[in-house]
Amino acid sequence: MQFLQKSHIPKAIQIIQVIEFLTEYFGKLPQKRIYQNFLILEILKLFLKWRKWHLIDKYGLMISDNNKFKEADHREDSAVNLFQEKWGGLQKDPLIVDIKLAKEQLKKIKEPMLEFNFGQYDIIGDKQVSIIKTLPIPNSLKKRDYDSQLNILRVQIGEILYLLRPLIYCSCILKFGTRSYSPYLISLSIDILRFLIQFKIQIFRKSQKEELSLRAKDALICYVLRDPFYSQILKQKCLNKILGLFVKEENILHRLVIGLLDLRSSKCLLL
Incomplete structure (x- = not known):
């Protein structure tokens, strides 16, 4: 599959999203047929996301194109590589200190002892704190x-759930229908499980x-905004009543607000 390079994947995904939008709004198809196409x-x-996960993200946490820190991480990597090229050969022999003995002696004293510092401790407030704890953790350690x-393993299980959830959601809608809460709750359960798994991952970048x-x-x-919650509860029981307190349903502002929310709640945007 050499024809599908890294630069082509985001464009291909965008094209599929446009096709999904056109299928929903211009196909004039029944609901079931729309979700079959979806x-x-x-x-x-x-397939495209899986290839991106392999080629670009190296089976780690997938970073989306609209992530504002994506370019910042790239610049940070470039700065680190440049520093290593120019100054990587410099070495410094650290002072050998028995950290375990130092901690034991610190526990025995009540007042901070500056002469005991040896460059390993600092005074913050009224406590002696290890200087190591006050320094930012290097990316090399976080990466480890x-x-x-x-x-x-946590990252990959979470990403697999993230990739498969839209397919499972579409399949459940075809089985249970658009008015059933089963696809909604099954999709929600998958996302909650993913959140619980990825909540404990160690962040590197x-x-x-x-x-x-x-x-x-x-x-x-x-x-x-996903149906049936949006149409049955949020729209009918909340939005219409709240907007009705200020403007009538025939008012153009009322129809504009509901129309924009209906557009944002498009099926293709909520898969």
């Missing part, structure tokens, strides 16, 4: 924790933290 398109999208076998935050926000919006 299922086929989501299978193609799964991120690359641990258990952490990678800022973009990874941002990615998990973006996914949480996106999931919240989706489950608020």
Whole structure:
């Protein structure tokens, strides 16, 4: 599959998303037929995302294109590589200190002893704190924790659930129908399970933290606007009544607000 290079994958996914939108709004098809088409398109999208996961993300946490820290991480890597090229040969022999003995002696004293510091401790408030604890954790150490076998397993299980959930959701809609809460609750259960698994992963980069935050926000919006919750509860029992306190249903502002929310609650945007 050499024809599908790294740069082609985001474009191909965007094209599939456009086709899904056109299928929903211009196909004039029944609901079941729309979701049958969605299922086929989501299978193609799964293939593309799986290839991106392999080629770009190296089976780690997948970083989306709209992640604002993606470029910042790239610049940080470039700065680290440049520093290693120019100054990587410098070495410094650290002072050998018995940390265990130092901690035992610190426990025996009540007042901080500056002469006991030896460059290993600092005074913060009224306590002597290890200088190591006051320093930022180097990325090399964080990467070591991120690359641990258990952490990678958590990441990969979460990403597999993230990739498969849209297909499972479409399949459940075809089985139970659009008015049933079963697809909604099954999809919600998969996302909750993914959140619980990935909640404990060790974060290596800022973009990874941002990615998990973006996914949480996106999931919240989706489950608020996804049918049948949106049409049966939010729209009928909440929005119409609240807007009705200010403007009538025939008012253009009322129809504009509901129309924009209906557009955002499009099926293709909430898969």
